[in-house]
Amino acid sequence: ETPPGYRPLDDGTLAGYLARSGDIAARLGGGPEEWQVREVGDGNLNLVFIVTGPAGGVAVKQALPYVRLVGESWPLPLSRAFFEHEALAEQGRVAPAQTPRIYHYDHEMALTVMELLRPHVIMRKGLAAGIRYPHFARDIAQFMATTLFYTSDLALPAAEKKRRMAVFCGNTALCKITEDLIFTDPYRVAELNRWTSPQLDKTAAEFRADTAAKAAISELKRKFLTSAEAMIHGDLHTGSIMVTATETKVIDPEFSFYGPMGFDIGAVIGNLLLAYFAQAGHEAEPSQRDGYRAWILDQVDQVWTKFEGIFLGLWKDHHGGDLYPADLFADAEGQAALRRVRADYTTRLFADSVGFAAAKMIRRILGLAHIEELETIADPDVRATCEKRALRLARDMLVNRGSYRSIGDVTAAAKKS
Ligand code: ADP
Numbered sequence: 001e002t003p004p005g006y007r008p009l010d011d012g013t014l015a016g017y018l019a020r021s022g023d024i025a026a027r028l029g030g031g032p033e034e035w036q037v038r039e040v041g042d043g044n045l046n047l048v049f050i051v052t053g054p055a056g057g058v059a060v061k062q063a064l065p066y067v068r069l070v071g072e073s074w075p076l077p078l079s080r081a082f083f084e085h086e087a088l089a090e091q092g093r094v095a096p097a098q099t100p101r102i103y104h105y106d107h108e109m110a111l112t113v114m115e116l117l118r119p120h121v122i123m124r125k126g127l128a129a130g131i132r133y134p135h136f137a138r139d140i141a142q143f144m145a146t147t148l149f150y151t152s153d154l155a156l157p158a159a160e161k162k163r164r165m166a167v168f169c170g171n172t173a174l175c176k177i178t179e180d181l182i183f184t185d186p187y188r189v190a191e192l193n194r195w196t197s198p199q200l201d202k203t204a205a206e207f208r209a210d211t212a213a214k215a216a217i218s219e220l221k222r223k224f225l226t227s228a229e230a231m232i233h234g235d236l237h238t239g240s241i242m243v244t245a246t247e248t249k250v251i252d253p254e255f256s257f258y259g260p261m262g263f264d265i266g267a268v269i270g271n272l273l274l275a276y277f278a279q280a281g282h283e284a285e286p287s288q289r290d291g292y293r294a295w296i297l298d299q300v301d302q303v304w305t306k307f308e309g310i311f312l313g314l315w316k317d318h319h320g321g322d323l324y325p326a327d328l329f330a331d332a333e334g335q336a337a338l339r340r341v342r343a344d345y346t347t348r349l350f351a352d353s354v355g356f357a358a359a360k361m362i363r364r365i366l367g368l369a370h371i372e373e374l375e376t377i378a379d380p381d382v383r384a385t386c387e388k389r390a391l392r393l394a395r396d397m398l399v400n401r402g403s404y405r406s407i408g409d410v411t412a413a414a415k416k417s
Pocket residue numbers: 040041042043044045046047048059061100114115116117118122239240251252254
């Protein structure tokens with residue numbers, strides 16, 4: 001199954017591989033013997049190297065034929081590098097300021113050479129350290145609004161949209177990870193589940209017995225399986241966002257496919273809320289981080305508000321898509337109807353985002369993959385208290401997502417949880 005030209009690279013072989021590309025060699029400067037290679041992959045799935053030379057640096061990401069975190073016993077197709085590259089290319093077209101530049105893609109090697117992001121840090125680490133990013137909300141809203149709008153039926157003729165969808169239909173293995181780990185396993189006994197034990201044993205059992213939660217997560221799973229609204233990133237948590245004080249870059253779109261827009265928006269909002277609840281584990285004394293807590297909730301508010309503003313602005317200015325043809329809504333009555341259509345569209349998208357945010361929060365506490373902000377809380381009692389507050393909110397957002405009428409309802413509920 002592995003193509004004949006594929007071999008995983010390492011610190012010893014990567015420089016020689018890169019030297020064969022004149023462009024990359026020129027970017028690094030000097031010769032391969034002068035290049036520093038460092039494997040930095042902290043993700044669960046792939047190899048990532050940082051290579052620096054006298055003139056500059058690059059980042060190199062290579063897929064392995066298995067899940068890095070688990071090993072060869074969990075095979076995973078190399079094609080995820082293809083889908084990641086396809087998504088990066090499209091994101092680079094519509095959201096160039098938030099997308100690392102691609103220098104080189106090697107299909108057989110399942111490898112992409114891209115812009116080295118430095119001094120950017122993974123946002124999750126910044127959130128645990130209590131750092132504010134003044135442009136984050138605007139930038140991520142811009143990324144989501146442009147990538148989601150321009151790949152949707154609002155912007156694309158149907159045939160073009162279907163042609164693009166077909167490219168991503170093969171990303172079944174990564175979709176299946178989401179279908180299992182987010183939409184199924186936390187609600188049943190599953191070997192890979194884990195949680196802070198024994199503190200959360202009772203809570204985890206309650207979720208497994210919670211029929212309303214199972215019905216609600218399955219409704220979201222239905223949307224994930226069937227709603228090909230736009231090309232979504234598919235893994236847009238704060239570990240896929242690299243930031244500085246002035247820049248926001250989105251990496252790691254290997255889970256990309258045509259799915260429900262709210263999945264990406266919910267990923268950002270859900271991960272901000274998890275960071276909010278984790279603050280109690282990162283302050284020297286209670287209330288020390290109150291200002292930062294307020295900042296995080298303000299980001300939740302702004303991410304949605306700015307997203308909605310940019311998305312609706314694109315919709316008003318752009319008439320390329322086959323959905324809602326302009327001539328159907330040309331007269332005054334039609335214009336009024338179209339305003340209602342837009343309001344209904346964002347109301348529905350908001351409810352989806354609330355539900356997906358909840359799904360993301362729950363899986364990070366009761367499922368396989370956990371997050372740094374919570375895992376680094378050394379005292380399990382403190383960690384469990386943070387996690388229970390997050391789960392209480394998430395359970396309500398999951399089951400009653402329609403009753404959250406505005407983003408203010410979400411932040412108000414977070415404060416009370
Ligand atoms: P995975 O799919 O295995 O999660 P990621 O794409 O998330 O891999 O990358 C893993 C880590 O490598 C990131 O958390 C980040 O620290 C680093 N990284 C990835 N891409 C870049 C880049 N372009 N520049 C600098 N560091 C990067």
